[in-house]
Amino acid sequence: MKIVDAKVVVTSPGRNFVTLRITTDEGITGLGDATLNGRELAVVSYLLDHVVPLLIGRDPHRIEDTWQYLYRGAYWRRGPVTMAAIAAVDVALWDIKAKAAGLPLYQLLGGASRDRVRAYGHASGRDVPELFDSIRARQAEGYQAIRVQTGVPGLAKVYGVHRDGESAAEGRHPRPVVEDWDTAAYLRHIPGVFEAVRGEFGPELPLLHDAHHRLTPVQAARLGKALEPYDLFWLEDCTPAENQEGLRLVRRQTSTPLAIGEVFNSVFDYQTLVGEQLIDYVRSAVTHFGGVTPLRKLFDYAAQYQIKSAVHGPEDISPVGMAAAIHLDLAIHNFGIQEYSGHTALTDEVFRHAYTFTDGHLHPGEAPGIGVELDEELAAAHPYRPAYLPVNRLADGTVHDW
Structure with a gap:
């Protein structure tokens, strides 16, 4: 061939x-x-x-x-x-x-290690009542684990927070939108949000939170410690992890589980983090890590240190990348959880897929291959549109991590 x-x-x-x-x-x-x-x-x-x-x-x-x-x-x-x-x-x-x-691909990867793949969804709100509505909406959709993001008083716009039902892709702009940030306000606000969520939804619902690289190691350690009473499933991207050694400080100061890696694209980005057991979940995507071949090797490496997988799965991973991830999730032994935002109905028409989402879990299906077919005629009817992710600035105008 x-x-x-x-x-x-x-x-x-x-x-x-x-x-x-x-x-x-x-x-x-x-x-x-x-x-x-x-x-x-x-x-x-x-x-x-x-x-x-x-x-x-x-x-x-x-x-x-x-x-x-x-x-x-x-x-x-x-x-x-x-x-x-x-x-x-x-x-x-x-x-x-x-x-x-x-x-199906998972059979070539050693066969299924589980019957289905647990997924988590995204809930967000500009304030706590709106957040509660969003959490209830995710539960109604079947999610049994939920990432919680919220607005911060005094900030006009926080990445990852939008009205429920509004796609993150809506309102795309040909130049980056400028958002504002105040770390002190965030650190004061977030523990109270999780106290309210636990009070409303109880202790059993797995809750996740993404700090989106905005904190220094000291600030990240402080946040992890403050969130310990609320038993998070994980705190994600608490600090820019290109400085892998910075996670040593975070790890020493908090028992909150840590997840990192969605912006990583090589095993070399993880060597210190995995080898010193500074994190609990590796977050790289099939699409950005070089494919199934190297990501499977990363998961095998992480497994030696009791670290689990948590493949990045936002809306900007196409159904092709999502399908590949679900096959890998089903096959590996040290699976943790799969991020799953879903796609627009139109995207699912362009990329017809065999994978399914039921009762908070995914399955890749039994179609040969990864189980995705591309409708090229329909794809051609929706051409590329320039669009950028936002940038973050502090009150004095300094560009900040986001």
Whole structure:
């Protein structure tokens, strides 16, 4: 079997997605997600100009060899653009291999380690009553674990907080929107929010919270300690973890579980964090980590330290990337939880998928491959639209982490 064609499809059925479609001489096709939110066209260029020409004529079954060829052969390694492009190739090749075998992907990864995959959803509100309504809405949808985000008094807009039912992609702008931030106000406000949520919803509901890289290690330690009475499932991205050593301070000061890694794209980003057991969950996405091949290796590495998986799964991971993640979730032993925001109805029409969400759990389905088909005609009817993530500034105008 040989690769005879590789095509990049860019579509925006509510938000932008980049998809690689690889075709073999036997007519088997595979899909891979190459979406990099806010930098989509950089990955498109990387694929079209530097990767696709190298794929034609290759044996699609040689997945590990192709991964190493694209990673080591480029000399300039790592980085989100490179790894998103490699991920798209990797997932497309796994899709082809599983289709050729007539099996769902998880069967090629060792078979199921569980019957279904627990997911968590997002609840947010500009104030506590609105947050309560959002939590109830997620529960009505079946979620049994919920990430809680809230507005902060005195701040006009906080990332991740919007009216319930409003997509995060709505109101997209061709230039970054500027949001404001006040760490002291946030640290004063958040413990009271979780006290109220626990008082309303009881002790058994798993609650998660994302600090979105905004805190220093000292501030993160203070927040983790303050949230201990409310028994969080985890505190996510409490500090920018490029400074891996900074998590030593956080870990010493709080027993709140820590989850990190959605902006990571290489195992080297995790070496200190995993080796010193400074975190409890690894958060990288199939789409941004180079695909199924390296993410499976990361999870095996993390398992030696009793660290679990928690694959990043926001709306800007396409159903192709989400499907690949769910297959991996089902197969690995040290699965923790899967983020799942769902997609717009139109996105689900463009990317028809076999995976299902029922009673707060996901299953990849039994279709051969990853179980996603791309409607290219419908995709073409929704062309790319420039859109950026926001930027954060302090009261004095300083650009801040967000």
